[in-house]
Amino acid sequence: MPHDDSLILTLVAGFVLAFVLGMLALRFKLSPLVGYLLAGVVVGPFTPGWVADASLASQLAEVGVILLMFGVGLHFSLADLMRVRKIAIPGALVQIAAATLLGWGVGRLMGLGDAEAALMGFSLSVASTVVLLRALEERKAVKTDTGRVAVGWLIVEDLVMVVALVLVPLLAVSGANPDPGAIALKIGGTLLSVGIFVAFMLLVGARALPWLLIRIAHTRSRELFTLGVLAIALGIAYLAYAVFGASFALGAFIAGVVLNGTPLGHNAAERSLPLRDAFAVLFFVSVGMLFDPRVIVEQPGPVAAVLAIIIIGKSAAALAITTAFRMERQGALMVAASLAQIGEFSFILAGVGLKLDIMSRETHDLVLAGALLSIVLNPFVFKLADRFARKGDPAQA
Numbered sequence: 001m002p003h004d005d006s007l008i009l010t011l012v013a014g015f016v017l018a019f020v021l022g023m024l025a026l027r028f029k030l031s032p033l034v035g036y037l038l039a040g041v042v043v044g045p046f047t048p049g050w051v052a053d054a055s056l057a058s059q060l061a062e063v064g065v066i067l068l069m070f071g072v073g074l075h076f077s078l079a080d081l082m083r084v085r086k087i088a089i090p091g092a093l094v095q096i097a098a099a100t101l102l103g104w105g106v107g108r109l110m111g112l113g114d115a116e117a118a119l120m121g122f123s124l125s126v127a128s129t130v131v132l133l134r135a136l137e138e139r140k141a142v143k144t145d146t147g148r149v150a151v152g153w154l155i156v157e158d159l160v161m162v163v164a165l166v167l168v169p170l171l172a173v174s175g176a177n178p179d180p181g182a183i184a185l186k187i188g189g190t191l192l193s194v195g196i197f198v199a200f201m202l203l204v205g206a207r208a209l210p211w212l213l214i215r216i217a218h219t220r221s222r223e224l225f226t227l228g229v230l231a232i233a234l235g236i237a238y239l240a241y242a243v244f245g246a247s248f249a250l251g252a253f254i255a256g257v258v259l260n261g262t263p264l265g266h267n268a269a270e271r272s273l274p275l276r277d278a279f280a281v282l283f284f285v286s287v288g289m290l291f292d293p294r295v296i297v298e299q300p301g302p303v304a305a306v307l308a309i310i311i312i313g314k315s316a317a318a319l320a321i322t323t324a325f326r327m328e329r330q331g332a333l334m335v336a337a338s339l340a341q342i343g344e345f346s347f348i349l350a351g352v353g354l355k356l357d358i359m360s361r362e363t364h365d366l367v368l369a370g371a372l373l374s375i376v377l378n379p380f381v382f383k384l385a386d387r388f389a390r391k392g393d394p395a396q397a
Contacts, residue, residue, distance in 0.1 A: 006053040006056055007053075007056055009052070009053075010052045010053050010056050010057055010060070011060075011282075013039075013043050013050070013052055014039065014040075014043070014052065014057070014060075014281070014282050014285040014286075015278075015281065015282075017039035017042055017043065017285075018035060018036045018039040018281045018284070018285055020035075020039075021034075021035030021036070021038045021039045021042075022035035022036055022039075022281075023035070025038075029379055030375070030376055030379065031128075031130065031131050031134060031375050031378070033128065033130055033131065033284055033343065033375055034372065034375055034376055036281050036284035036285055036288065037284055037285075037287060037288040037291070037368075037371075037372055038288060039284075039285050039288060040057075040284065040285040040286060040287060040288020040289040040290075040291070041288045041289070041291055041293055042288075043285070043289060044288060044289035044290070044291065045289070046291070046292040046293060046294065047293070052289060054289060057282070057285065057286040057289055058286055060279065060282045060283075060286065061282060061283045061285075061286035061287070062248065063234075063279050063282075064279035064280050064281075064282050064283025064284075064286070065248065065249055065252075065283060065348055066233065066234060066237045066248050066249065066251075066252040067230075067233060067252070067272070067275065067276040067279045067280065068276065068279075068280055068283065068344060069162075069237075069248075069249040069250075069252040069253040069256070070233040070237075070252040070253065070255060070256040070272065070276065071256065071269070071272070071273075071276050072129070072158055072162075072253055072256060073252065073253040073254065073255060073256020073257040073258075073259070073260060074256040074257075074259060074260050074265065074268065074269040074272070075256075075260070075269065076155065076158075076256065076257050076260055077155070077260075080148065080151065080152060080155070081152045081155045081156065083148060083152070084148050084149045084152035084153075085152070086325065087149050087152075087153075087321070087322065087325045087327065088149055088152030088153045088155070088156055089152075089156050090321060091149075091153055091156075091318060091321040091322065091325075091335075092153045092154075092156035092157050092160070093156065093160070094317060094320075094321050095125065095153075095157075095314055095317040095318050095321065095339065096122070096125040096126070096157065096160055098125075098313060098314070098316075098317040099121055099122075099124050099125035099309060099310075099313055099314050099317065100118060100121035100122045100124075100125050101121065102121060102124075102309045102313045103117065103118070103120045103121020103122065103123070103124045103125070103306075103309055104117045104118045104120075104121045105117075105121075106120075106121070106302070106305045106306065106309065107120045107121065107363070110302055112360075112363065115358055116353070116358055116359050116360065116363060119168065119349065119350075119353045119358055119359055120306075120350075120359065120363050120366070120367060121309070122164065122349065123342070123346045123349045123350045123353070123367045124306060124309050124310055124314075124342055124346065124367065124370060125157070125314070125342075126157045126158070126160070126161050126342060126343075126345045126346060126349075127154060127157065127314075127338070127339045127340075127341055127342060127343065128341055128342060128343020128344055128345075128346075128371075128375065129154060129158070129343070129344065130343060130344065131341050131343055131375055131378060132150060132151075132154055132338045132339070132341075133151075135337075135338055135378065135379075135382060136150060136151075136338060139334075139382075141334065144331075145331065146327075146330075146331035146334050146335060149322075149327070149331070149335055150334070150335050150338045150339070153318075153335065153339065154339075157345075158345065161345040161348075161349065162249070162250060162253050164349065165247050165249050165250060165348070165349070165352065166190060166191075166194055166246065166247065166250055167187070167190070168349065168352055168353065168356075168358070169352065169356055170186055170187055170190065190245070193244050193245045193246065194244065194246050194250065196244060197240055197243075197244035197246050197250075197251070197254070198254060200244075201236070201254045201255070201258050202258070205236070205254075205255070205258045206258050206261070209232060209255075209258055209259055209262065210262040210263065210264065212228070212232070213225075213228065213229075213232075213259070213262060213264045213267075213268065214263075214264065216228040217264060217267070222271070225267070225271055226271040226272065226275075229259075229268045229271050229272045230272060230275060232255055232259070233252050233255050233256070233272065234252075236251050236252065236254070236255035237249070237251035237252040237255065238251070239251060240252075240254070249348065280344075283344070283347075284344075284347075287347045287351070287368065290351075290354075290364065290368070291365060291368040291369070291372070292361075292365050295362070295365040295366060295369050296369055296373075299362075299366070302366055303366060303369050303370070303373070306366050306367070306369065306370040307369075307370050307373050307374060307377075309370075310340060310341065310342055310370050310374045311340045311341075311374060311377065311381060314336075314339055314340055315336040315337065315339065315340045315381070316336075318332075318335055318336040318339050319332055319333070319335075319336040322335055322336070329389060330389040333385040333386075333388055333389045334382075334385060334389075336385065337378070337381045337382045337384070337385035338382075340374065340377075340378060340381045341371070341374040341375050341377075341378045341381075342367075342370060342371045342374055343371060343375065346367055346370075346371055347367075347368070347371065350363075350364050350367040350368065351364075
């Protein structure tokens with residue numbers, strides 16, 4: 001195959017297979033994410049047939065991560081979080097801690113080191129935004145009190161993961177140099193540079209970006225406005241990485257947060273959505289390419305343990321905290337069911353761990369298997385939650 005055909009063939013295979021398998025997933029009332037991941041498995045190196053260019057796919061996936069994080073920032077709402085903070089903040093933190101602890105315990109039993117086991121547990125602790133919102137939309141529950149709690153919970157999880165993307169690379173440093181003083185110095189330096197970047201964005205970016213968007217809007221050119229929004233997202237992501245030593249993902253997230261507070265923030269979100277969606281699909285396809293499906297057959301015990309943490313452990317933690325805060329039974333069960341899956345942040349964290357040699361390929365495959373199976377099973381978890389809710393409601397029993 002000629003090298004100069006690699007990009008177009010990777011894009012064609014990725015988009016066409018993702019579309020076909022995504023449509024098929026919807027026919028079976030599953031999330032399209034399942035189809036996108038399976039598309040990556042089909043063109044990956046672990047299945048027979050044509051294999052896509054993995055290096056190109058990983059670079060396209062990096063753009064996908066940047067635009068995903070930009071989208072998270074654009075939709076970040078502090079006001080929404082504050083309305084449900086009494087349940088969402090402690091609930092998300094307790095659930096993350098519980099899932100991380102369970103994952104660490106399972107990892108240690110599997111013979112993993114502390115850092116790898118903890119990162120595996122941490123990767124299992126955060127739900128997929130795409131899957132959760134789709135499940136709530138199907139039940140017309142996004143604008144309900146229960147929906148607001150679930151979304152607020154997810155916002156807290158996302159914020160924790162954004163911080164994690166800054167700190168996780170330091171685990172690699174601690175593995176190479178266990179000196180507490182060196183680790184503390186490295187953490188302090190990283191947090192200081194990130195703090196300077198955030199301050200720069202809040203002081204300079206918050207004034208410059210709205211002015212720039214207004215100037216672009218005055219051209220009355222839709223394509224220039226769309227291009228301007230994407231240039232801002234990618235440009236600030238690169239600025240964060242090249243100048244401040246932060247990650248591309250953090251830079252894109254902060255850019256989204258800053259634009260979210262501007263008068264044209266809604267337009268920016270709307271204009272960037274098509275390309276964000278397209279590159280998000282390529283991100284999921286590239287994740288599928290890294291997944292070796294043989295792990296499900298060869299390691300059924302560890303896969304079952306990981307799946308149990310995601311579906312049972314996380315749900316139990318969510319149910320416990322919502323019950324402790326006297327949330328009504330039906331709403332508590334819906335929140336627990338909506339969080340009984342993992343997705344994009346889990347892939348990002350596991351990918352970072354793999355790249356930094358904190359996480360092995362086998363552990364990475366376990367996280368991906370847990371994600372794929374939990375997304376497939378999530379509709380059934382909701383049906384089970386609905387059944388328990390009806391049993392507990394005398395009016396519907």
